[in-house]
Amino acid sequence: MTNRNTIQFSDYLEKEKRDDPTLTEMMEKEEKKLDYAVAVMELRTSLGLTQEEFAKTVNKPQSTIARIENGNANPTIKTLEQIAESVDKQLTFSFI
Template identity: 35%
Template sequence: MRTFDDMLNEQLKDIDFRKEYEDIQPEMDVIRAIIDARTAQNLTQKELSKRTGINQADISKLENGTRNPTVSLLKRLAEGMGMELRIQFIPKNKKA
């Protein structure tokens, strides 16, 4: 039985697929950070909605990738979870 990782690693050998996958990685990182922070505190989307004043449906859209958050919205989510928002620019690895 093939695992997801096996299938992904096979598909990443395709240059076009790899480029598309890498292009969406920042968005996926934001989604994963929101979900991880919320679930680490055992919060439902509804509970987070009450804390932040952000509609639960909008939180769902953020988490499933159909809505892109603004920095202001990310700050509200962080505040609602008692967290600080940090955004970093990290140098790319240069190939020699």
């Protein structure tokens, strides 16, 4: 049974986002970095490479790949294009 005074975190977060546009903007930026992280990690693992092997393949420092994959980097489109081209892939994006 749910206590009437109990609030779900998602409800709390939505309220905070409505009350603070800066929080919404910050969360959207972080979400993008995590999207890049997942995409790069999935690309690397689909190739069966370690971070070190992948970094050598795409001519980037392993530390750069690690920062992208753990969401601590906001890679430029140029960097993502270079990574894609290095493994014969095409970078695509869309406006939704």
